[in-house]
């Protein structure tokens with residue numbers, strides 16, 4: 001629950017990056033809720049534009065087709081950590097953006113510079129409008145989107161821990177196949193030319209492999225409170 005101290009504390013911008021399945025979304029939502037901050041899931045925005053490309057018959061293997069269409073969809077993100085919302089041209093796409101098809105195509109779409117320029121601008125305007133402060137999670141938040149963030153966290157976890165978490169979530173999914181899919185997406189996201197997945201030089205790295213979600217949340221809350229105390 002949000003405390004009185006949280007409501008009166010100065011706005012703080014927190015960037016949380018890391019590979020897939022390291023706990024970015026779960027941690028960011030809980031930290032934002034606990035500290036009375038807004039929350040932005042930037043992966044959902046890349047998924048939303050990918051969903052629009054697929055739905056509109058754009059060939060996601062052709063970067064020039066993606067680039068030409070990048071400005072067309074109107075993507076709106078909610079910032080309430082208790083009810084993260086995302087719409088494309090007024091349609092709620094919170095469910096459709098989590099399909100296997102979108103997951104398998106999102107790295108190709110997010111690698112296109114015109115897509116990144118459009119989504120980055122959107123992310124910066126949302127962060128600038130968050131009066132109480134915001135937790136923004138993704139792959140390039142600390143390096144590119146918000147390089148002046150007050151606190152940058154880079155979450156990691158072993159591929160085995162991440163695959164076990166994801167296959168638990170996808171009830172019954174084969175753990176080896178899940179691990180391969182995670183690794184494939186990480187390689188694509190880390191090796192693209194434009195703002196790849198990377199740890200910012202001034203980010204605090206937290207290896208979550210052997211930590212419970214609650215321990216990770218407590219660790220990040222402590223880091224945010226420590227940062228606020230020095231401002």
Ligand SMILES: Nc1ncnc2c1ncn2[C@@H]1O[C@H](COP(=O)(O)OP(=O)(O)OP(=O)(O)O)[C@@H](O)[C@H]1O
Pocket residue numbers: 018019020021022023024025026027043165166169208211212213214216
């Ligand atoms: N420390 C942890 N211990 C155990 N399970 C965890 C931990 N952190 C997250 N999880 C679980 O792992 C799964 C993936 O977490 P989450 O979606 O937060 O990761 P993510 O980094 O945001 O992934 P992606 O980038 O693919 O969206 C969820 O089911 C979540 O509950």
Ligand SMILES: Nc1ccn([C@@H]2O[C@H](COP(=O)(O)O)[C@@H](O)[C@H]2O)c(=O)n1
Pocket residue numbers: 020042043044046047106107108110111137138139140141185189
């Ligand atoms: N800042 C970001 C965030 C995400 N991406 C791309 O979106 C994909 C989906 O992200 P999830 O967090 O929902 O798994 C991800 O694999 C990246 O391709 C990005 O490029 N930059």
